[in-house]
Amino acid sequence: VENFESESVISINNSLYAKTPEALEELLGKLRSIGYAIKDLRKAEHREVSIAEMEKTGWSLWFASLKNIQMGKCNSCHSLIKTNGIRSHGHKCEVCGAVTYYDVLDGSVVKFSFNTERYRDLFFQPKICFIAKFWDAENAALYLYPDPVLNDSLPDNDQRTKKYLQENKKFWRYVEKDGQRLILIKYANTGFVKDSDINMIDINGRQYNHSIVRVWQGKEYPEYGDFPVPETLNIYESWHWAPLQPTPTLHERILTAVNMVSDIGYYYQDGRPVFCKKTGKKWPSSYATSHHLMSLPLINPGLTSVAAALAVSMILLNFVTRTRM
Numbered sequence: 001v002e003n004f005e006s007e008s009v010i011s012i013n014n015s016l017y018a019k020t021p022e023a024l025e026e027l028l029g030k031l032r033s034i035g036y037a038i039k040d041l042r043k044a045e046h047r048e049v050s051i052a053e054m055e056k057t058g059w060s061l062w063f064a065s066l067k068n069i070q071m072g073k074c075n076s077c078h079s080l081i082k083t084n085g086i087r088s089h090g091h092k093c094e095v096c097g098a099v100t101y102y103d104v105l106d107g108s109v110v111k112f113s114f115n116t117e118r119y120r121d122l123f124f125q126p127k128i129c130f131i132a133k134f135w136d137a138e139n140a141a142l143y144l145y146p147d148p149v150l151n152d153s154l155p156d157n158d159q160r161t162k163k164y165l166q167e168n169k170k171f172w173r174y175v176e177k178d179g180q181r182l183i184l185i186k187y188a189n190t191g192f193v194k195d196s197d198i199n200m201i202d203i204n205g206r207q208y209n210h211s212i213v214r215v216w217q218g219k220e221y222p223e224y225g226d227f228p229v230p231e232t233l234n235i236y237e238s239w240h241w242a243p244l245q246p247t248p249t250l251h252e253r254i255l256t257a258v259n260m261v262s263d264i265g266y267y268y269q270d271g272r273p274v275f276c277k278k279t280g281k282k283w284p285s286s287y288a289t290s291h292h293l294m295s296l297p298l299i300n301p302g303l304t305s306v307a308a309a310l311a312v313s314m315i316l317l318n319f320v321t322r323t324r325m
């Protein structure tokens with residue numbers, strides 16, 4: 001993974017610390033040239049602190065992110081397609097026309113409550129389960145096989161289900177479709193109560209005919225996992241505050257930079273290590289291992305004074321010993 005580190009740029013997790021204005025210019029230029037969109041956080045709309053304060057206390061001043069790298073991939077024709085709507089029921093691939101996703105298919109098990117005033121505020125609403133036949137999403141018409149699925153582990157389930165169905169008779173009716181007797185219910189997946197007579201709780205049997213991939217510089221990568229560069233980067237201008245001087249809270253500043261908590265009570269107290277020594281990837285997320293921790297880039301002659309580095313190393317050594325990393 002490219003981490004953009006150089007003599008004048010320090011990389012910690014997904015953060016980059018530019019040591020000089022020239023290094024920053026060069027870094028931003030490099031990031032732009034390979035497709036990052038750069039946001040100037042000095043111009044952020046909802047900033048609560050002054051720019052002078054941001055600089056002095058070491059806020060991130062730039063944000064770099066890769067835009068539009070997510071694409072869909074049709075399972076039928078294997079083309080890269082847009083992700084818009086790709087996970088809505090019946091959406092069609094723009095290349096071959098195959099449906100990319102079905103929410104409900106013949107045989108899907110649907111569990112829902114009727115949208116009755118009487119039960120709306122109850123936390124444990126009565127629910128009912130059916131096997132679906134077909135969903136016409138555009139017309140908010142959900143067709144179900146007429147017999148509800150019973151949960152035999154509940155006593156009187158048969159009676160109670162029948163009663164529940166009868167109580168809510170105004171929300172459903174029997175229809176004939178292709179010579180088959182089905183139940184028709186008004187259901188749209190719009191998120192608005194008025195568009196549905198039921199509140200869908202669970203659908204079992206969704207069908208995906210696509211995957212999501214990430215595409216960068218002509219290469220395809222899985223939705224999650226390995227990717228050659230960070231998707232987002234926080235960029236800091238360290239010349240406003242470096243080198244850090246010894247203060248009672250310096251260790252907190254340094255631990256925060258690797259997403260760690262300085263309160264020892266936060267970590268396991270029974271001797272279990274906080275971080276996996278091999279991958280360094282246990283909760284909390286950070287690549288810090290004891291080795292990394294002792295050589296944190298922030299304790300770098302460029303960013304921290306020698307006296308501060310010594311002081312903080314002592315604190316961290318104590319920290320490492322006590323958390324048994």
Ligand SMILES: [Zn+2]
Pocket residue numbers: 074075076077078079093094095096097098
């Ligand atoms: Zn296709």
